[in-house]
Amino acid sequence: MEELLDFTTGMSLALLALVLFSIRRQHIRVEYSVSWFGAALSLLVLSQWPAALHTLAGWFGIGNAPLALIFIVGTLFLLVLFRLSVIISDLKDANIALTQRVAILEYRLESVHGQKATQG
Amino acid sequence: MTPDRPDSLLIIVPAYNEEAAVGRVVEEIRQVMPGVDILVIDDCSLDQTAAVARRAGAQVLSLPYHLGLGGAVQAGYKLAYELGYEYVIRTDGDGQHDPRDIPRIYEALKNSGCQMVIGSRFLEGNSAPTSLVRGLGIRFFRWVLRPILGRPVRDPTSGFVGVNREALQVFSKSFPLEYPEIEALVVLQRKRFRFVEVPCRMRPRLAGRSTITVLKSFYYIIHVLLGVFVNVLKYERRRR
Numbered sequence: 001m002e003e004l005l006d007f008t009t010g011m012s013l014a015l016l017a018l019v020l021f022s023i024r025r026q027h028i029r030v031e032y033s034v035s036w037f038g039a040a041l042s043l044l045v046l047s048q049w050p051a052a053l054h055t056l057a058g059w060f061g062i063g064n065a066p067l068a069l070i071f072i073v074g075t076l077f078l079l080v081l082f083r084l085s086v087i088i089s090d091l092k093d094a095n096i097a098l099t100q101r102v103a104i105l106e107y108r109l110e111s112v113h114g115q116k117a118t119q120g
Numbered sequence: 121m122t123p124d125r126p127d128s129l130l131i132i133v134p135a136y137n138e139e140a141a142v143g144r145v146v147e148e149i150r151q152v153m154p155g156v157d158i159l160v161i162d163d164c165s166l167d168q169t170a171a172v173a174r175r176a177g178a179q180v181l182s183l184p185y186h187l188g189l190g191g192a193v194q195a196g197y198k199l200a201y202e203l204g205y206e207y208v209i210r211t212d213g214d215g216q217h218d219p220r221d222i223p224r225i226y227e228a229l230k231n232s233g234c235q236m237v238i239g240s241r242f243l244e245g246n247s248a249p250t251s252l253v254r255g256l257g258i259r260f261f262r263w264v265l266r267p268i269l270g271r272p273v274r275d276p277t278s279g280f281v282g283v284n285r286e287a288l289q290v291f292s293k294s295f296p297l298e299y300p301e302i303e304a305l306v307v308l309q310r311k312r313f314r315f316v317e318v319p320c321r322m323r324p325r326l327a328g329r330s331t332i333t334v335l336k337s338f339y340y341i342i343h344v345l346l347g348v349f350v351n352v353l354k355y356e357r358r359r360r
């Protein structure tokens with residue numbers, strides 16, 4: 001149990017460092033780092049505060065604290081991943097609309113130029 | 121390219137890497153429908169599709185990156201709607217649809233009062249050479265769509281489709297990205313629009329091969345089934 005908590009503490013610290021580093025290097029945008037921060041911090045708190053972990057484990061009806069920790073971590077990361085899918089879908093929708101708009105504008109611009117050429 | 125007559129018609133041809141076929145497709149359409157506006161939508165092909173289409177006498181709408189069939193068709197619908205066309209007929213760039221069927225679809229668009237006309241390869245005993253999986257898929261979707269549409273549809277996967285301006289307006293806003301035909305039917309149903317099927321011939325491809333392989337057929341079925349589901353749910357929610 002102790003070792004597992006040490007391990008998850010290390011993991012959450014590493015994740016925090018990675019996220020901070022990535023923001024500084026502008027590899028990810030601040031608004032997309034928030035959910036990773038949330039996940040890493042929750043992980044850190046639970047690893048350093050066994051009482052809270054036990055209480056949570058009790059809520060979920062899981063007698064075994066390590067199992068509860070894995071369960072909670074898994075859920076947190078699933079949530080972050082799902083949020084990413086939502087964001088990607090939004091981006092894709094915007095991209096489709098933009099692509100079609102660019103194509104249509106280009107088309108209409110060419111036909112305007114074509115008309116000018118035949119008139120002038 | 122501007123619509124001049126009250127029954128203005130635009131023929132759109134989605135094409136992806138069809139340089140070997142699209143030229144003849146455009147020429148054939150021009151023979152059958154002299155003077156009609158033809159728009160080839162080039163979905164960022166890697167070959168000479170756009171140039172070949174232009175040379176054959178079509179206008180070309182070039183997408184700056186590859187969207188997929190539905191995205192390309194929707195771009196055509198949007199442009200047609202903005203330019204003020206009354207009717208749009210979509211025909212494939214691989215030469216599988218016979219342009220001699222276009223006038224029949226056009227007539228049905230003008231006279232049937234339906235918002236959508238489907239060129240169906242299974243009416244009047246016509247049978248089309250399709251793969252086994254594909255044939256099963258079509259049967260399956262006929263069965264799925266029957267209760268949703270409240271009436272049978274023989275060829276729900278047909279890409280030989282005409283729409284009027286009402287449908288254009290709807291599709292400009294909402295159209296599936298990848299495999300559009302079946303979902304589009306459900307979108308129409310949500311609006312309580314009507315469709316009619318007219319018999320059409322289906323030919324072998326002029327060149328190349330279908331982008332829908334056996335493996336993709338399974339992906340197709342699950343993908344489209346989900347799309348249909350989502351659209352039906354939207355429909356139910358609105359009715360309440």
Ligand SMILES: Nc1nc2c(ncn2[C@@H]2O[C@H](COP(=O)(O)OP(=O)(O)O)[C@@H](O)[C@H]2O)c(=O)[nH]1
Nearest residue numbers: 134135136163188189192212213214330331332
């Ligand atoms: N714009 C666009 N057109 C496509 C794409 N894939 C296929 N098409 C076109 O859609 C039509 C039908 O495609 P095809 O592969 O023949 O499908 P099938 O006839 O249903 O077997 C042809 O005109 C293709 O060029 C795509 O990704 N983007």
Ligand SMILES: [Mg+2]
Nearest residue numbers: 212214216330
């Ligand atoms: Mg084909």
